[in-house]
Amino acid sequence: SQQGEEDPQALSIQEGENATMNCSYKTSINNLQWYRQNSGRGLVHLILIRSNEREKHSGRLRVTLDTSKKSSSLLITASRAADTASYFCATDRDRDDKIIFGKGTRLHILP
C-alpha cells in the first residue's frame, strides 16, 4: 500500500493565489521529498526535508514536516500558470530504505 497520501487529490485556484497540498505517511522516515510532474512526463525534484527539520523554503515553495503527526505540507505562493502540474511526496522509510510515493495532487491554475 502507498506510504504517502496527498490531500487534496485535485485543486483548482486562481493565478496569484496560494496553493497548499498535504502529505501524510504511515511509518517513520529518514526524509521526505516533493516532486512535480507535468502531463505524465518525468518528475522534477522540488525540495527535500529531513526528519530532523521542521520547515524549508525554496523560492515560492515552503515545506513543513510534522513527524509527530506523520504529515508534511507544500505551500506554493503567488501561483502561476506554469505551476499547473501533479505534485507528489516521496518518503524514505527508515526501516527498509524504500522510497514510497503518494498518489499525488493535481494542481490547476486558472487564468
Add this chain to the structure above:
Amino acid sequence: KAGVTQTPRYLIKTRGQQVTLSCSPISGHRSVSWYQQTPGQGLQFLFEYFSETQRNKGNFPGRFSGRQFSNSRSEMNVSTLELGDSALYLCASSWGTVVGGTEAFFGQGTRLTVV
C-alpha cells in the same frame, strides 16, 4: 550538461515477451533508480543501483530486474510481460543514493504498452 536519457520513448510488446529499457544518467552520477507509474498504482519504486550494485528494491516480482554498467548506464528488464506491466517507466540519476536524500534527476520515461 546533458540530462537523463531514456530509450526507447515508446514501446509496444506482446504478452509473454520480454523487454529491456535503457537509461543513461547525467555524467558523474553514480546512482540510477527506476520507477513504474500507472493510473491504478501510481508511482512505485522498482530498484536503485549505485556503483553497479543494487542498493534496494521495491515490491515487484522477480520478472523485473536491472543492472548497472561501469559507466553508470543502467538497463531494466521485464520478462514474461503481462498486460498489467503497461506503464510509464521512469529512471532517475543522482550523485548519491536517492534513499540517502540526494536530489534525483528524472528522464522523460519510456511508455510501455503490452498488448
